[in-house]
Amino acid sequence: MGLSRTYLSDTQTHISATAAGTAGLFCALLRYYLTGRLTEGSDVYSFGVVxxxxxxxxxxxxxxxxxxVQRVKQRIATTGDIGSVADSRLGGAYDVSxxxxxxDTAMACTLDAGPGDGRPTMADVVAQLKDSxxxxxxxxxxxxxxxRALRSDDEDFLSSGPSAR
Structure with missing residues (x-):
């Protein structure tokens, strides 16, 4: 969703302001059709869906x-378990945090609000994804x-327990 940029050459581009996307990007598409304007907020929403x-x-x-968005909200509210949301094909092979x-970043991107909608900027989204x-x-x-095999000098480390990250 948003502006589509096609590169004709290194120096020429073509920008199309025609909305493109799936029905899953409904909020952004609806705003576009109602206002005729594409905004960073609509792009952020669409990215959240992705x-x-x-x-x-x-x-x-x-x-x-x-x-x-509604399906994920419901699963989180019902179970509070990220495992109920994460792609099962991952087999739990991911860091839970x-x-x-x-x-959380995706849900913030898809907040259903109006102008000045409280959604993060794309710079904020990039920072959150880098942290992830x-x-x-x-x-x-x-x-x-x-x-490695433990040595006798490892006892001090073992008795102190794991350190917090």
């Missing part, structure tokens, strides 16, 4: 089950650290 698609592995609209950050990626990278790095 984030939810990526996190859940589901399409934006499921006949008889509604829009992805990272997945929460992605879903850092959490996931840390999980991957922890998993790749080889396990």
């Amino acid at each position: 984030l939810l698609e990526a996190a859940t592995g589901e399409p934006p609209m499921v006949p008889g089950h509604g829009h992805i 990272s997945m929460w950050k992605v879903v 990626l850092a959490l996931e990278d840390a999980r991957e790095n922890d998993r790749n650290v080889p396990v």
